Amino acid sequence: MRRMPDPLVVMKFGGSSVAGAERIKRVARRIARERASGSDLVVVVSAMGDTTDELLALAAGVTDEPDLRELDVLLATGEHQSATLVSMALHAIGVSAISLTGPQAGITTDGRYGKARIAGIDPRRIRAEIAGGKVVIVAGFQGVSVAPLNGLDNTPTASDIHAAEITTLGRGGSDTTAVALAAQLGADRCQIFTDVTGIYTADPRIASDARQLPIIGYEEMMELANQGAQVMQVRAVELGWVNDVVIEVLSSFEDAPGTQIREDPLVEQRNKVRGLAHDRNVAKITLVDVPDKPGVARSVFGPLGDNGINVDMIVQNVGHGGATDLSFTIPRVELARAKRILDPLVRELGFREMTTDSSVAKVSIVGAGIQNAPGYAARMFGTLADAGINIEMISTSEIRITTIIAEDRVEEAVRALHAAFELERPESETAEAAAAAG
């Protein structure tokens, strides 16, 4: 009889799960339990607790504008540390383990410091360590790219340590590390352990009757993450979708069922709002009396994009007298930089003035059936109107409707919409059971 290979599970633990010795030991026990069940394990860890913020503060102590390459080497140490500590804690309870840095794990990136994308994974070392009976702990959030250098071999590769440059994947990048490894290694499961028990219909700190979803489709999850739900990084969900990796979000503190992010075969049947997201990291910029001529949008949004500022919603009012108002939103943390970039354009483009508002927020409803059911938009706008909440901007996608409202009305809006769409009510038992079995 041929022996089945051991199942391979990728487990990812976020920063709050490894904040401090006691939590690291608890994570080690959780890993040991999984290992005892016979699985081969690849564990991805984030930096401990506030380490990343502390390292950013160190950098801020010596310079206002840290070099991005140096910052990546600095930040990557946070995950090196947590990976070694988890490995040590496993040794201490008799589990054979080894930590690997992103470069050692063979994770290559495109070399954009601070926001690198994974270009490929050379799984040789990970596979060799698994074959040697070890639990492999991978430092998340990082990889390696190639430095173009004079004086080195003509074509250095990322496996040439002398030319190897450490790059980080941006905030939440450890999720991406985990999903990419699960895809590359053909893992049977990819578990994201967090400080919440799963994906909720809304932030339960705001909507007290928010309900955990047993399953959510990739696209719905991407929209929720994009619109402010902070449990999972958007790119990680996208990577899971493209590679068909079932991602399980669950608590590292409780033994409780989590939420599966996966293809949802019942999307068409559900045909309802699945969740709400809100985001306070929003600022609105309005350019007043912009001359209504071709090329204006490019002149405004080109320089912002070149500087890595993501423009989210854009609304252009109907022109009046050859001029128009152009409003758009950006992440609030980028507002000062965006103003510096746009200020010189006032003369060049000939608009009257630039006004900004950093006391706005986004509230979105997400659900795969929204597109075909216009009643949802009406119900959303009506609910906000009934609550006396003014809608400043609207944007929609196939599965989402987003509104910009005053920031101080956000919690009220979330609670009103949660009630209006009856999100506290479980979906039909049958539908959920079928989905879970799918």
Place this chain on the structure above:
Amino acid sequence: MRRMPDPLVVMKFGGSSVAGAERIKRVARRIARERASGSDLVVVVSAMGDTTDELLALAAGVTDEPDLRELDVLLATGEHQSATLVSMALHAIGVSAISLTGPQAGITTDGRYGKARIAGIDPRRIRAEIAGGKVVIVAGFQGVSVAPLNGLDNTPTASDIHAAEITTLGRGGSDTTAVALAAQLGADRCQIFTDVTGIYTADPRIASDARQLPIIGYEEMMELANQGAQVMQVRAVELGWVNDVVIEVLSSFEDAPGTQIREDPLVEQRNKVRGLAHDRNVAKITLVDVPDKPGVARSVFGPLGDNGINVDMIVQNVGHGGATDLSFTIPRVELARAKRILDPLVRELGFREMTTDSSVAKVSIVGAGIQNAPGYAARMFGTLADAGINIEMISTSEIRITTIIAEDRVEEAVRALHAAFELERPESETAEAAAAAG
């Protein structure tokens, strides 16, 4: 006219020199001044302040016996951090710089975790960065070795990042990094910046009239370092000696002349005690009534050596009635481990009992002329006797006499010996001037 190449200077800054943002900025200004004078620079840094101890405490929080490989990855992050911060601080004041980890700098080691020795340096990347006009900041204390792995290429090398293992050189290893780089790169100067202004005739915190030496020979410095002077790591001095690197020890806080460690052409002329060293990290072990038969020493010291415990002084008394007492000293921090190793040998070797004493200390006099002048030993022992200090053990080398005394008499002994050998008196101006010019 052919242009002379720029002089190359290696500068090393220890942990206290980079402890905190303000000190890092000061180090950056010091580097910038040197750079402005036209030198190419390779800068080696230790971890900031107490970082290494904090990382050890983190490891101690999760396990009593941290895996040595994991500990090396953990500890190496301290130097990654300080190197990036110094590089950022240089950028902030307009100096082009780049930090390199030990592996990126091409420093390969023999792979003994926690106490690796440098096996070689591949200088390609450093040279490429210097050629690109950059000050190169190298993370000290670390290098890279090769992991023997199944499933990877048959013969992975240290330049194959997948097999690359991070190794550290042991406490003070950044000194070794600096001297090894100076030797490999043929540097014109190798400067070790510390929190003292140079090498003193004794610890100035104890002997208030201790005098800074303008020059000291490699061998004398090695003996001083070996016997407790903590300014320089022994291996770094040895490496300087073998490679004929002139090492300059000087203060990172004051602009003051330091001490040169170099071949001392006046050694024969000096013919006097050059310095005192003391060391409290000493414990004495005595095996009582050891059967006087061949092989006993090997049975005792073999297992200690196998476990990496350095035995320093050994004294075997004259046998009486077929048995003898065997006394030796080890680092005090190793005492508990040494007892665990030796306890099972009581029966095997048939000695009566093992006694230990961890309240002893070493005091040594060092000088290249000691060997040929028996008067020094008599003066040392007489001085201690006059002070009522009992000598428990004695050992000598060609240029050193060491005594073991009670720890609570150490400061008294240092002061008495400093006076007895007139170390506060400068050597003849002529001799010093000649040496400095040599």
